[in-house]
Every structure is written in structure tokens, then in C-alpha cells.
Amino acid sequence: MTQPSPAATGWIDEPHQGARYGLEGRVLVEEQSDFQRITVIESTRYGKGLLLDGCWMTAERQERHYHESLVHPALCGAEGIAKVLVIGGGDGGTARECLRHPGVQHLDMVEIDGRVVALSQEHLSSIGGGCWNDPRFHLTVGDGIAWAAAAPDASYDVVIVDGSDPTGPAEGLFNRTFFQHCQRMLRPGGVFATQSESPEAFRQVHIDLVRLLREVFDHADPLYGWVPMYPSGWWSWTFAAQGQPRYRQADPARVAAIAADCKIWSPRWQSGAFEAMPVFMERELTP
Ligand code: SPD
Numbered sequence: 001m002t003q004p005s006p007a008a009t010g011w012i013d014e015p016h017q018g019a020r021y022g023l024e025g026r027v028l029v030e031e032q033s034d035f036q037r038i039t040v041i042e043s044t045r046y047g048k049g050l051l052l053d054g055c056w057m058t059a060e061r062q063e064r065h066y067h068e069s070l071v072h073p074a075l076c077g078a079e080g081i082a083k084v085l086v087i088g089g090g091d092g093g094t095a096r097e098c099l100r101h102p103g104v105q106h107l108d109m110v111e112i113d114g115r116v117v118a119l120s121q122e123h124l125s126s127i128g129g130g131c132w133n134d135p136r137f138h139l140t141v142g143d144g145i146a147w148a149a150a151a152p153d154a155s156y157d158v159v160i161v162d163g164s165d166p167t168g169p170a171e172g173l174f175n176r177t178f179f180q181h182c183q184r185m186l187r188p189g190g191v192f193a194t195q196s197e198s199p200e201a202f203r204q205v206h207i208d209l210v211r212l213l214r215e216v217f218d219h220a221d222p223l224y225g226w227v228p229m230y231p232s233g234w235w236s237w238t239f240a241a242q243g244q245p246r247y248r249q250a251d252p253a254r255v256a257a258i259a260a261d262c263k264i265w266s267p268r269w270q271s272g273a274f275e276a277m278p279v280f281m282e283r284e285l286t287p
Pocket of ligand 1 (some may be wrong): 055162
């Protein structure tokens with residue numbers, strides 16, 4: 001583990017396909033875990049932040065865009081929400097948003113890299129908030145793909161994938177076999193959610209992912225929003241379900257329980273974000 005001595009403030013960038021996306025700040029921790037290079041920074045604009053293998057993951061004063069968009073369409077739409085699975089999500093932000101719903105009784109989080117959890121608990125404690133000590137929260141440090149393959153049929157109401165980009169440890173979170181297991185472990189009326197990359201900076205990955213989810217599930221729809229620190233800032237999350245697209249309709253009682261403390265998400269924002277599909281994407285999805 002490397003603990004760099006305090007560095008001068010400078011630019012920390014994620015270079016991506018001829019562009020770079022950066023924040024002014026300084027590196028607090030940089031280490032190589034068994035899976036990836038983990039960097040914790042202190043930025044001028046967004047507070048402390050996390051990169052994995054040099055790619056932006058989250059930051060204290062920006063994480064709400066990402067976590068609210070990923071969680072609430074699923075948690076407000078699924079028929080039941082008693083039992084939730086989060087694959088990835090080692091900073092705790094996704095679990096924190098799920099556990100704001102009083103109907104969640106049991107949440108399994110399976111994160112492959114225990115060092116991401118430990119460094120997030122130490123340096124980014126506001127992102128996980130109270131999740132780490134919530135009695136409903138059950139952390140397994142292990143392989144989410146193997147967990148999905150071994151899970152019994154119909155064992156979760158909601159399955160959420162909060163992984164990184166499809167290279168390195170997250171690569172297997174973007175393929176047909178994995179999605180088939182996610183579909184199989186959902187109870188009737190269940191909802192699947194995954195971050196689905198940028199329609200600009202990862203255009204083909206995004207298109208392929210939505211198409212694949214539409215092959216595996218009866219319904220799959222991308223929702224478009226922003227994570228300003230990510231490549232291009234334009235981001236997407238995709239929701240899928242069997243029978244009907246329950247993620248499109250938010251349950252009023254669940255909305256009432258969380259809305260006052262949301263910064264980005266609301267039922268109105270969600271409706272607009274599902275409708276904000278760029279024309280190229282409509283064309284890609286038209287048979
Ligand atoms: N390119 C960034 C994709 C990051 C997805 N996961 C972010 C983790 C936040 N909990």
C-alpha cells in the first residue's frame with residue numbers, strides 16, 4: 001500500500017479516447033489491490049473522490065446524481081422491495097439509497113474488492129452514510145458473478161449492478177449469462193437495474209448493453225442523466241423487468257418516504273429522463 005506524502009494541488013484526469021475529464025485536487029491514497037489501482041483524492045470542487053484504474057467512480061459532492069438515478073426507479077417501481085441485491089457498489093452509496101426505503105428488509109451487497117470498501121469507509125464515509133451499520137445490510141466481499149450464478153431462482157425483489165467500466169474486474173457484469181442469472185433470481189414483479197455507461201463516451205457499449213437486456217428481459221429501458229465528472233458527463237442507467245416495465249411507474253407511498261431528501265430524483269425527473277432518449281438510440285433500438 002502506498003500512502004503518498006501530501007502532493008501539491010494539480011489536475012487529476014481520466015483520459016478517454018482523445019479527451020480528458022479532470023478535477024483539480026491532490027492524491028491522498030494510491031494503492032494496487034488484488035484487482036485494481038485504487039486512488040482517493042481531495043478535489044477542490046467536489047470534495048473527496050475515488051478512482052479505480054484511473055477512472056472516476058464517485059465524489060462526495062457529486063455522488064447523488066449517480067446513486068439516486070440508479071436506485072429509485074427500481075425501488076419505487078418493483079412490486080416488492082423486501083429483499084435487495086447490490087453487486088459492486090463498494091463505496092456504499094447505492095446501498096445507502098436503497099436503505100432509505102423502509103420496505104427494504106434485507107440487502108445483500110457483494111463487492112469483489114474489500115480494499116474499495118475499507119478505503120471508502122475511511123475516506124468517503126458520507127457516501128455510505130449509515131449503511132455500514134444498518135442491521136438490514138449484509139456485506140460479502142466476493143465475486144458478484146459467482147454469487148448470481150449460485151443464487152436460487154426468485155430470491156430477490158430488486159437486483160442492482162453498480163460496477164465500473166467493462167474492462168478489468170467488471171467485465172463479466174456486461175454479458176448474457178450474467179444477465180440471465182439476474183433475470184432468474186428476480187421474483188415476479190421484480191426489477192433489475194444497472195449503470196449502462198455514457199451514450200457519448202461509451203456509445204457502442206451502451207447500445208450493445210441495452211440491446212442485450214432487451215433480448216434477456218421482456219422490457220428494458222435506458223434512463224438518461226448526468227454525472228458531470230464522468231467522461232462526457234452524459235450518463236445512463238438501464239432498468240429491466242419481466243411482464244411489465246414496472247420501473248416506469250413510481251409507487252406514491254414509496255415516493256413520499258424518500259422524496260424530501262432527494263437532490264436529483266423525483267417521479268417527474270424520472271419520466272423526463274426515460275423520455276430523453278437521443279434519436280440515434282431510438283434508431284438503434286428500432287427493429
Ligand atoms: N465510468 C464510471 C462508471 C462507474 C460506475 N460505478 C460508480 C460507483 C459509484 N457507486
